[in-house]
Amino acid sequence: MELTAPYIEGKSTRFPQMNENKTPADAAAFVNYWADRGFTSFKAYMGIDKPTLKASIDAAHKRNLKITGHLDNVTYQEAALLGMDNLEHGFMASTDFAIGKKENEPPGPGSAYKALSNLDILSDSVKQFIQFLIDKKMSITSSLAVFEGATTTQPQPNQEALNAMSPDTRDFYLQRLAATKSAKSPTIYDKAYANATKMEKIFYDMGGLLSVGTDPTGNGGTIAGYGNWRAIELLVEADGFTPLEAIKIATLNGSIALGFDKIIGTIETGKTADLLIIDGDPSKNISEIRKVQYVFKSGVGYNSKKLFDAVKGKVGFN
Numbered sequence: 001m002e003l004t005a006p007y008i009e010g011k012s013t014r015f016p017q018m019n020e021n022k023t024p025a026d027a028a029a030f031v032n033y034w035a036d037r038g039f040t041s042f043k044a045y046m047g048i049d050k051p052t053l054k055a056s057i058d059a060a061h062k063r064n065l066k067i068t069g070h071l072d073n074v075t076y077q078e079a080a081l082l083g084m085d086n087l088e089h090g091f092m093a094s095t096d097f098a099i100g101k102k103e104n105e106p107p108g109p110g111s112a113y114k115a116l117s118n119l120d121i122l123s124d125s126v127k128q129f130i131q132f133l134i135d136k137k138m139s140i141t142s143s144l145a146v147f148e149g150a151t152t153t154q155p156q157p158n159q160e161a162l163n164a165m166s167p168d169t170r171d172f173y174l175q176r177l178a179a180t181k182s183a184k185s186p187t188i189y190d191k192a193y194a195n196a197t198k199m200e201k202i203f204y205d206m207g208g209l210l211s212v213g214t215d216p217t218g219n220g221g222t223i224a225g226y227g228n229w230r231a232i233e234l235l236v237e238a239d240g241f242t243p244l245e246a247i248k249i250a251t252l253n254g255s256i257a258l259g260f261d262k263i264i265g266t267i268e269t270g271k272t273a274d275l276l277i278i279d280g281d282p283s284k285n286i287s288e289i290r291k292v293q294y295v296f297k298s299g300v301g302y303n304s305k306k307l308f309d310a311v312k313g314k315v316g317f318n
């Protein structure tokens, strides 16, 4: 298991759980503290500014560790210039196009989504923006499952995912889902989401390294396992990848982004035997990735149905 340190936040945070790094030196010390304890992965967060991000990147790189970010005050292009390795959340966290955004400050409320919704994604400026990220070897993680949860156009929730939730968690999620879906569509957010999905495909087609992940926030509907499947389905449904491309993004590309492609990511002699057995053909129909029978971790097999059954009605219970 690779451990991710707590978020590297900047001077001030909107979340009381997060440590505030008041200076670049604080951020470097924060990275070293967690790296000393065996944490191998770092994620910079929204309130970080450029000097503090730079110090975090340098501290992580000094120990040969990678650093990703869910940014807001710092734009994607600025982060690429500073040498950050990866960006979280596809293009949904990009503030590069927000009108009136000041350096090292958050964009105005709603202005980043508004800019994304209005973006001409086939324009030269967007192409140059994406090419710049690729030139700087910035990889990007798609996390559409969590963003889909704020669109008015999302499908009905997956019944098995609902069954996995504890009653309180399910009620909370369904209430929020109903409120989201009652908005008059298409919303600005719907349009921003649609453009962001197309940009992920353009980034990949131009040679960018795209990986995929989930996120436990949003409306509470993106839960472990089911959320991962949904994120991969959306690479096909929303981005327009073929099922095989989606599988590659979810396996090999992720291992390259983490720097682990020598040991995992493909089925090859000499690699770790982390495999899953599926009763179906996800290369034809991506949703068949849900038909997992067994998962092998380092050569040891686990019965997936038993594991899923064991947590039915318990996810989110506290």
Ligand SMILES: [Zn+2]
Residues within 6 Å of the ligand: 070, 088, 089, 215
């Ligand atoms: Zn995030």
